[in-house]
Structures are given as C-alpha cells and as structure tokens.
Amino acid sequence: MEKVFLRRQRDYDPAGVRAAVRDIIEASGVDPKGKSVFLKPSFVYPNHDPATIGVVTQPPFIGGVVQALNDLGASRVMVGEDSTLGPSRSAFYAMGIFPYIKGIATPVYFDEERHIRVDVPSPVVQGSFVVPAVWKEADLFVSLPKIKVNMFADVTLSVKNNLGFLRQKHRVRNHTDRTLHGKIADLYRVRPPDLVIADSIVAGEGQGPMLASPVELGVIAGGANGVAVDAVACRLMGVDPDSVEHLRHLRDAGIGPLSDGEIEVVGESVEDIARPFVRSSAELVGLNENIRVFEGQERCCAYGCKGMVRNSLDAWLAKPGQRKELNIIVGKGVDLPSDVDPRRTLVVGDCAAEHSGRGWYLPGCPVMPMHTFFRLLRYFGGTLPIYAKYGDYVKGYVAGYGWKAARYFKGLTGPPVPRSWIR
Ligand code: SF4
Structure with missing residues (x-):
C-alpha cells in the first residue's frame, strides 16, 4: 500500500510551506540527512505574473521546500530547471526565484550542465535519452x-x-498522438523521484500547460511514489487516473499504483478538496470566425502539430480586438479548396508538406512550438502576447550568454551537451 499525504496549506507563506513539507517528508520515511538533494520544479512558462500562479511551481513554495530539507539535514540542495525562452538562466530571473533560495540552495541551469546518455530497458516508445548528469547523480531526487x-x-x-530534463529538440521528439504518452512513461523510468511534493495550493485548469487558470485547492500533496501521488492529484482535479495513458503504462510496468484500494491517503480527504477541473482543448475549428482551419482526415495530432498551434494561438485569442483573418492547414489528408489565400495561410508540420506552397510552411514532426509562436507574431504584429517582465529575461540572457563567453575565453568551446546528441 503506497501512502500519499494531503496537508492543508492555504497560501504561499514560505514558513507555512516549510512546516507542512517537513511533516510530509518525515511521514513519508524519506531521510535527507547528509544527502545531496536535487529539486525539479516546473518553470514551463517562466514569469512571475499573478495570472500564471496556476501554471508554474511558485518560488515561495520552492523556498519553503528548500528550508524544510535543510531543517532535516540535507548536505546540499539544488534547484534545477530549463527555459523555453533562451538560456536556462533566463527562466530563473523571469521566475523571480533568487530571493527565495539565495544562500540555502544552488541553482542548476540545465543548458550549462554536463549531460549523459541513458538507456531505458524495454521501452514503450523511446529507449534512450540525453539528460543532465546531476539528475542521475544526486542522492535524492525530489519532484x-x-x-x-x-x-x-x-x-x-x-x-x-520529467520532460523538462530534455533539451528543447529532444522534448518535441515523439510528441505525437501515437507516441507522447509512451515517451513520458519511458523518461520517468530513467529516474523516478524519491519524493514528490506537489504545488497544489493553487492548481491550474483550462488551457494548460501555458495558460491554465488558477484553482485554489489549498493543499500540498506528497509522497514517495510519484505514480501514486499523481493518481491522487488526478482525483483532486476530477480526472480518472486510469484515463491517463502514461500513468497506465507505469502502473502496468509495476512502477506505482493507480487504484484507490492500493493507495492510502493520509491527512485531508480527497472528496473534501476535489472539484471537476475544466479540461484543456486543442481544438482549432470554431475558435474564431476569422480563423479557417483545414485539418487532415488521415492524421492530425492534438498532442503534436494541432496542439502546438492552439497553444500559441490562445495567447493571441486572449488579446481583445483580434480580427485578422488566418487560414491554418495542419495534418495529413487535407482536402483543400482553391480559394485559400497563401498570404494569410499557415501550413503546419511534416504531414502537411504536400501543401507547403500554399502558405508559410513550418516543417517538423511536430512543428517546434516557438516556430509557430514567432510566425504568428510576425503575422499578427504588435507586442508579444506573453506575461513577462522583459527586464528579467534580459538579465537572464546577459547572464546566460556571459557564461558562454567566459567558457569561450577559457578555451572551453562547444556546449556541455555534444552537438551530435541534439540532432
Ligand atoms: S507531423 Fe504533426 S500531425 Fe503529422 S504525425 Fe507529426 S505531429 Fe502528428
């Protein structure tokens, strides 16, 4: 029987988080005393705008976890993440995390780390990954x-x-309807966490991952088995864990349980906290009267090209007064009429290659999310529709490229990840 702990915590006061997390760690039986501990939060959309409180792991929460681990005698605590926008350091500046970890934890910037190649036996989809060595080498990994x-x-x-451990190009590999969940399950097996402390004080519903809307749950979920914690977290959101394919893969591989009968929830009751979350949609058809969509009948991946477009488009649709016409061709087997104006048309992904001459073609399987985003920016114009303090990103860019320049002048050319590994 795996134990999952639900501890009431209604706000992001670091002292409150520290006390709650200390209780969870002690009850879970994980002992950080004398150990190096590697923490992996989620900075998927790095910024510290209150609108994205349901999107990213909150810095005061991370600060509270670091303090709890130090209280319990960890020899060294590291906080590692990457950025989807520029050098990894830009994510740390954009998140505003430094005041919460200064002097008590070491920031780890993935693009500056030594990487290793690791194999996963009997994979569902992908049997080899290139990951930061520090993830594998730390005594304890806390997600x-x-x-x-x-x-x-x-x-x-x-x-x-765990997907955040991969370099950008590797992250989108196998990001299709047929393969994404299997790949996520394979990567998890590279190193399952020794402990999960989930930020569910404010969770996210709707257009996640990037534009999830906040939902106050007022609880911290934790435990030593990540699959079991995820199963309970699913129930908190009104999601049946059995409906999530990557969790089923891991359950079937014996990595962790999903059923109520195999999980003991300690502390708050799931029923008292759970509520039905609004689920994300990758739909493009019917989004807006100015957007015509031509989807492939043979293939059109919600987890791939279609979702990448919706993910970028949501940011513009949220801007009031957006009326410019746009055509989108995505997927394989598109029946295209002759009146599609190529000056207003986006052709997305390798599956749509046969129509590459009918608009701006963005290749890839799937298309890179930032390529879609910046193509839409050129088309719609105006300011970047993102929550960000630009000065923070600038500091991160200067720091990241400063680090690269320093390496260069020391004669250490080339990235810590061999180029041949990122093809
Ligand atoms: S190109 Fe796009 S639609 Fe085609 S398989 Fe890849 S992700 Fe799916």
Whole structure:
C-alpha cells in the first residue's frame, strides 16, 4: 500500500510551506540527512505574473521546500530547471526565484550542465535519452510539479514534470498522438523521484500547460511514489487516473499504483478538496470566425502539430480586438479548396508538406512550438502576447550568454551537451 499525504496549506507563506513539507517528508520515511538533494520544479512558462500562479511551481513554495530539507539535514540542495525562452538562466530571473533560495540552495541551469546518455530497458516508445548528469547523480531526487491539466498529456504532474530534463529538440521528439504518452512513461523510468511534493495550493485548469487558470485547492500533496501521488492529484482535479495513458503504462510496468484500494491517503480527504477541473482543448475549428482551419482526415495530432498551434494561438485569442483573418492547414489528408489565400495561410508540420506552397510552411514532426509562436507574431504584429517582465529575461540572457563567453575565453568551446546528441 503506497501512502500519499494531503496537508492543508492555504497560501504561499514560505514558513507555512516549510512546516507542512517537513511533516510530509518525515511521514513519508524519506531521510535527507547528509544527502545531496536535487529539486525539479516546473518553470514551463517562466514569469512571475499573478495570472500564471496556476501554471508554474511558485518560488515561495520552492523556498519553503528548500528550508524544510535543510531543517532535516540535507548536505546540499539544488534547484534545477530549463527555459523555453533562451538560456536556462533566463527562466530563473523571469521566475523571480533568487530571493527565495539565495544562500540555502544552488541553482542548476540545465543548458550549462554536463549531460549523459541513458538507456531505458524495454521501452514503450523511446529507449534512450540525453539528460543532465546531476539528475542521475544526486542522492535524492525530489519532484515539485505544479498540479494542472495539459492539452498535450491530459495532466501535468510528477511523471510529466520529467520532460523538462530534455533539451528543447529532444522534448518535441515523439510528441505525437501515437507516441507522447509512451515517451513520458519511458523518461520517468530513467529516474523516478524519491519524493514528490506537489504545488497544489493553487492548481491550474483550462488551457494548460501555458495558460491554465488558477484553482485554489489549498493543499500540498506528497509522497514517495510519484505514480501514486499523481493518481491522487488526478482525483483532486476530477480526472480518472486510469484515463491517463502514461500513468497506465507505469502502473502496468509495476512502477506505482493507480487504484484507490492500493493507495492510502493520509491527512485531508480527497472528496473534501476535489472539484471537476475544466479540461484543456486543442481544438482549432470554431475558435474564431476569422480563423479557417483545414485539418487532415488521415492524421492530425492534438498532442503534436494541432496542439502546438492552439497553444500559441490562445495567447493571441486572449488579446481583445483580434480580427485578422488566418487560414491554418495542419495534418495529413487535407482536402483543400482553391480559394485559400497563401498570404494569410499557415501550413503546419511534416504531414502537411504536400501543401507547403500554399502558405508559410513550418516543417517538423511536430512543428517546434516557438516556430509557430514567432510566425504568428510576425503575422499578427504588435507586442508579444506573453506575461513577462522583459527586464528579467534580459538579465537572464546577459547572464546566460556571459557564461558562454567566459567558457569561450577559457578555451572551453562547444556546449556541455555534444552537438551530435541534439540532432
Ligand atoms: S507531423 Fe504533426 S500531425 Fe503529422 S504525425 Fe507529426 S505531429 Fe502528428
């Protein structure tokens, strides 16, 4: 029987988080005394705007966890993440995390870390990954996911949180309807967390991962088995864990349980906290009267190209007064009429390659999310529709490229990840 702990915590006061997390760690039987501990929060959309409180693991929460681990005698605590926008350091500046970990934890920037290649025996989809060595080498790995729904993977919990260990190009590999969940399950097996402390004080519903809306649950979920914690977190969101394919893969592989009968919930009751979350949608048809969509009948991946477009488009649709016409061709087997104006048309993904001459073609399987985003920016114009303090990103860019320049002048050219590994 796996234990999952639900501890009441209604706000992000670091002292309250520290006390609650200390209780969870002690009750879970995980002992950090004298050990190096590696923490992986989720900075999927790095910024510290209150609108995204349901999207990213909150910095005061991370600070509280670090303090709890130090209280319990950890020899060293590291906090590692990457950025989808520029150098990894830009995510740390954009998140505003430094005041919460200064002097008590070491920031780890994945793009500056030595990487290793690891193999997963009997994979569902992908049997080899390139990951930061520090993840494998730390004595304890503690996952700090933000609980939210996700248009690509149904939910983002501790299992999905591991995707952030991959370099950008590797992250989108196998990001299709047929393969994404299997890949997530395979990556989890590289190193399951020794402990999960999930930020569910404010969770996220709706258009996750990037534009999830906040839902106050007022609880911290934790435990030593990530699959079991994810199963309970699913129930908190009104999601049946059996409906999440990557969790089923791990259950079937004996990594962790999903059923109520195999999980003991300690503390608050799931029924008292749970509520039905609004689920994410990757739908493009019917989004807006100015957007015409031509979807492939043979293939059109919600977890791939279609979702990548919706994920980027949501940011513009949220802007009032957006009326510019746009055509989108996505997927394989598109029946295209002759009146589609190529000056207003986006052709997305390798499956749509036969129509590459009918608009701006963005190749890839799937298309890279930032390619879609910046193509839409060129088309719609105006300011970037993102929550960000630009000065923070600038500081992160300067720091990240400063680090690269320093390496260069020391004669250490080339990235810590061999280029041949990121093809
Ligand atoms: S190109 Fe896009 S639609 Fe085609 S298989 Fe890849 S992700 Fe799916």
